[in-house]
Amino acid sequence: MKSVVRILVLMLAAGLASPALAHPHVWVTAKAEIVYAEDGRVTGVRHVWTFDPAYTAYVTQGLDKNGDGKLSPDELQELAKVNAESLVDFDYFTVLKVNGAKQAFEAPRDYGMTMEKDQVTLSLMLPIKGQAKGKTVSLEVYDPTFFVSFGLAEGEDAVQLAGAPKGCAATVSRPKGPDTAQQQKLSEAFFEALTAASNYGSNFANRAIVACP
Amino acid sequence: MSLTAEVFGAAPKAGRPRALLVRIAVAAVAVALVAAAIVAIAALFASAAPPPPPARNPFGMGMREAAPAASGIGAYILAIQGSFFRGLQAAVSALKESGAAFWSLMGLGFAYGVFHAAGPGHGKAVIAAYIVASERALLKGLLLSLAAALLQALVAVAIVGVAAVALRGTAATMTWMTGMVEVASFAAVAALGAVLTWRKAGKLLGVAGLASDAAHAPAAHGHDHGHGHGYGEACGACGHVHLPPPAEVDRMTRLRDMAGVVLAAGIRPCSGAILVLVFALSQGLFPAGVAAAFVMALGTALTTGAIAALAVFAKALALRFAGGRGTGETAIAGLELLAAAFVLVLGVSLLAGMWSGAGGS
Numbered sequence: 001m002k003s004v005v006r007i008l009v010l011m012l013a014a015g016l017a018s019p020a021l022a023h024p025h026v027w028v029t030a031k032a033e034i035v036y037a038e039d040g041r042v043t044g045v046r047h048v049w050t051f052d053p054a055y056t057a058y059v060t061q062g063l064d065k066n067g068d069g070k071l072s073p074d075e076l077q078e079l080a081k082v083n084a085e086s087l088v089d090f091d092y093f094t095v096l097k098v099n100g101a102k103q104a105f106e107a108p109r110d111y112g113m114t115m116e117k118d119q120v121t122l123s124l125m126l127p128i129k130g131q132a133k134g135k136t137v138s139l140e141v142y143d144p145t146f147f148v149s150f151g152l153a154e155g156e157d158a159v160q161l162a163g164a165p166k167g168c169a170a171t172v173s174r175p176k177g178p179d180t181a182q183q184q185k186l187s188e189a190f191f192e193a194l195t196a197a198s199n200y201g202s203n204f205a206n207r208a209i210v211a212c213p
Numbered sequence: 214m215s216l217t218a219e220v221f222g223a224a225p226k227a228g229r230p231r232a233l234l235v236r237i238a239v240a241a242v243a244v245a246l247v248a249a250a251i252v253a254i255a256a257l258f259a260s261a262a263p264p265p266p267p268a269r270n271p272f273g274m275g276m277r278e279a280a281p282a283a284s285g286i287g288a289y290i291l292a293i294q295g296s297f298f299r300g301l302q303a304a305v306s307a308l309k310e311s312g313a314a315f316w317s318l319m320g321l322g323f324a325y326g327v328f329h330a331a332g333p334g335h336g337k338a339v340i341a342a343y344i345v346a347s348e349r350a351l352l353k354g355l356l357l358s359l360a361a362a363l364l365q366a367l368v369a370v371a372i373v374g375v376a377a378v379a380l381r382g383t384a385a386t387m388t389w390m391t392g393m394v395e396v397a398s399f400a401a402v403a404a405l406g407a408v409l410t411w412r413k414a415g416k417l418l419g420v421a422g423l424a425s426d427a428a429h430a431p432a433a434h435g436h437d438h439g440h441g442h443g444y445g446e447a448c449g450a451c452g453h454v455h456l457p458p459p460a461e462v463d464r465m466t467r468l469r470d471m472a473g474v475v476l477a478a479g480i481r482p483c484s485g486a487i488l489v490l491v492f493a494l495s496q497g498l499f500p501a502g503v504a505a506a507f508v509m510a511l512g513t514a515l516t517t518g519a520i521a522a523l524a525v526f527a528k529a530l531a532l533r534f535a536g537g538r539g540t541g542e543t544a545i546a547g548l549e550l551l552a553a554a555f556v557l558v559l560g561v562s563l564l565a566g567m568w569s570g571a572g573g574s
Contacts, residue, residue, distance in 0.1 A: 023294035023329075025484050026272045054302045054488050055272065057495035062383040082385070086271040146291060147270045147484075 024149035027052040030141050031153045034096075034170070034210060035125070036163040042098050042137055044105070044127035046162070050153075053118040060120060076113035076120065084111035084124050092126055093143050093150065099134030137210040152206045159208035168212040232418075240414035243547075243554035251558060274388060274484035276395045297325040298485055301505065302492060309496050315504075322489075322505040326362075326512020329485060336361055336478035337517050338559055339402055341524035343474045345531075345552035346409050354521030357471060359514040361479030366510035368394060369482035370503050373490040378499065387491070391482065398481035399563040405477040406557025413550035420546040477560070478517075485509070 033046040051059070063075050087093065087108065096103045111124035139159065141150045152158040152174045159170045269276065300321045307314035330337070340361060344354050372390050376382040486506045493502025531548060 023291045023298065025274070025298065025488055027299075028272075051272075052302070053306070054492035058274070058387075058488050058491040059272075059384045061377050061387070061491055061495070062381050079384075083271055089269075090271060143270070145270060148272050149295065 024146055026055040026148040028148055028150045029153050030150050030206065031158050031160075032139060032141065032208065033160045033162050034137060034139060034164070034208075036161065036165065036168075038163065039133075040165045040212075041131055041133045042096075042103075042128060044125055045094060045096060045139065046123070046125050047092075047094070047141070048121060048123045049150075050119050050121040056115075056118055056120045060115070071115040071120075073112055073114055076115065080111045080113035080122055080124075083113075083122055084108040087124075090143065090145075093141055093148070094126060095138075095140040095142075096128070097138045098128075098132040099136055101132070101134075103132055104129040135212045137212075139208045139210075141206050150206055152208070161210060164210070165212055168210055170208050170210045172208045174206065236411075236414045236418060239417060239550070240410045240554070243410060243414065243550045244557055247551055247554040247558045251555075251562075269392070274391050274487050276391055276481070276484060293328050294325070297321055297328055301325055301485075301489055305489065305493050305496060305498060305501065305505075308498055308501055315501065318501060318505050319508050322508035323512040325485065326509035326514075327516050328512075329483065329509070330362075330513040330516035335399075335402060335559060335563060336365070336481070337520045339405065339478040339556055340474060340517060340521050342552045342556045342559075343405075343409070343470075344521055344524040345528050346413060346549045346556070347470070351522055351525045353471070354525050355514075355518045357474055357478070358517035358521045359511075360471075360475040362510040362514035362517060363507070364475055364479030365482055365513065366486060366506040368480050369486035369490060369506055372482060373487060373494065373502075377491060377494055387487065391484075391487065395481050396564070398477065399560055401473070401477040401480060401560070403557060403560025403564055405473045406553060406555070406560045408473070409553035410550065410557050413546070413553040417543070417546040417550050421543050477556075483509075 029050040031048040031050075033048075035043050035046055037043050059079065060071055060076070063079065064071055065075050085107070092105055092108070094105070096105075106127045106129050108124040108126050111122070113120055113122050115121075141152070143150060152172055154174075158174070159172050161168055161170055301318070304314050304318040304321050308318055340354065340357050343357070372387060372394065376387040376390055380386065486509055489505055489509075490499070490502040493499055493505065532545060
C-alpha cells in the first residue's frame with residue numbers, strides 16, 4: 001500500500017516535470033522558391049520568411065542604430081546573419097526530398113532582412129549538399145518543436161520554381177492556419193481560441209509537391 | 214523505503230564520521246532510486262517521441278523549449294495556448310486604437326496564464342515535490358504558487374525593463390539575459406533539491422533510529438516534534454546529535470526554505486510574457502504590457518495552485534495510509550526523502566539539458 005502511494009506520487013511528479021509543451025510563440029508566413037540548374041538538378045531552396053509583428057518587435061528591439069525610426073537592410077544584416085547561421089541547429093526547418101530522398105544542406109547564402117510596415121522578412125538561399133535529380137520534389141517547412149508556427153503564404157506564388165525543366169508543376173497543400181486569428185474581432189477571441197483547436201495538428205503541415213514529366 | 218530502514222536498522226551504532234557517510238549513502242540511494250524511476254518512466258512513455266532538440270530555437274527567446282506531442286490532448290492544449298497568445302497580441306494592437314481593449318487584454322492575459330500553466334513545467338514539479346517533502350499546509354502551497362507566478366512576471370518585466378527600456382539593448386541582449394536566468398533557475402532547483410535531500414536523509418535516519426529504539430525502550434524518546442529529527446543520547450543510530458532549534462530559528466528556516474522554493478520555481482520567465490512586453494513596448498504601451506504580465510501570473514498561479522493543492526491532498530492521503538509512528542513514520546520520511554531527491558534530480562537534469570525546458574511555470 002505504501003509503496004503504491006509512493007509510486008503514484010513519483011509518477012505524478014515525473015509527469016509534471018516532463019518536457020513542457022512549447023506552444024507557438026512566433027508566426028512565420030513562408031514563401032519558397034525551388035531552384036533548378038540547367039541540367040534539371042535541384043540546387044536548393046530560396047526561403048522568404050515574414051515574421052509576425054510581435055516577434056518583429058522583439059527581434060528588432062534596439063537595432064535602429066541611426067534612430068531614424070526605420071530599419072534599413074544594413075541595420076538588419078547582422079540579425080539576418082545570426083538567424084541564418086543558427087538555423088543549422090534546427091535543420092533549417094526545411095525538409096526537402098528529391099524522389100523521396102531527404103537532402104542535406106550547406107550553409108545558407110545571400111541572406112538578408114527587410115522591414116515592411118511592422119514585419120521583418122528574412123530571405124536566404126539554402127543550397128543542397130551534393131547532387132539531386134528527380135521527377136518529384138517535396139518541400140516541407142516546419143518547426144518540429146512548434147515554437148515557430150510556419151504557414152505557407154496565401155496565393156499562387158507561395159511556392160515557385162526557378163529554372164525548372166519544362167512541364168514541372170508545384171502543388172501546395174495549405175491547411176487552414178490560425179493566421180486568420182489576428183483579423184478577428186476581439187470579442188470572438190475567446191470562442192475562437194477554444195474552437196480553432198480541434199484540427200490543430202494538421203495546421204502544421206505545409207507541403208509543396210513538384211511533379212515533373 | 215523499508216529497504217533503507219532495514220538496512221539502517223541492522224547497522225551497528227555509528228560514530229560521527231561514519232554517520233556522515235551513512236547519511237550521504239542514504240541520500241545517494243534516494244537520488245539513484247528517483248533517477249532510475251524517472252528513466253524507467255521516460256522509457257515507458259517517451260520511447261516513440263523524438264529526442265528533444267539539442268539547441269535553442271533560432272527564433273526563440275533564449276530558453277530551451279521542448280517539442281510537444283502534436284496529437285490528442287497535447288495538441289489541443291497547444292492550440293488553445295497558441296490561440297490565446299495570438300489573441301493577446303491582437304489585444305495589444307487594438308489597445309493602440311482604443312482604450313476599451315484594455316479589459317480584453319486583461320481577460321486574455323489571465324486565460325493565457327491559466328492555460329499556459331496547464332502543460333507540465335518544472336515550476337509546478339518543484340512546488341509539488343516540496344509540498345510532499347515537507348510539512349506544508351494547503352494555504353502555504355497556494356501562497357508558494359502565487360509568489361512563484363508573480364516572481365516569474367517580475368523577472369520578465371525586469372529583463373525587458375533593464376535590457377530594452379534602460380539599456381536600449383537588442384534582442385540579443387534579452388536573449389542572453391534570459392538564457393542566463395534560465396541556467397540560474399535550473400541551478401536553483403538543483404540547489405534546493407540538494408539541501409532538501411540532505412535534510413530529509415538526516416530525518417529518515419533519525420526517524421528510523423527512533424523507530425528501532427522504540428522497539429527496545431518505548432519510553433526513552435517518545436516526543437515528536439515538527440521536524441521529526443531524532444536527537445538525544447539514546448538515539449545512537451541516528452548519528453547526528455544536535456539541539457532542537459528554537460522556534461525563532463525554525464521560523465527563519467521555513468521562510469528561507471519557502472523563498473528558495475519560490476526562487477527555484479519562479480525565476481525562469483516565460484517566453485510569452487517577454488514577447489508581449491516587448492511588443493507592448495514597441496507600441497508605446499509598456500505599462501499595459503506589465504499589467505498583462507501580472508494578470509498572466511495570476512492565471513498561472515491558479516493552475517499551479519490547483520496542482521499544489523493536489524500535492525497537499527496526496528501527502529495527506531499517504532500519511533493516512535501510513536498510519537502513526539514506527540514503520541509508518543519511517544515510510545513517510547522515506548517518501549519525503551524521495552520527493553526531495555526528485556527535486557535534485559530534476560534540477561541537475563535540467564541543467565544538463567536532458568529535459569530541454571519546461572514552459573508552464
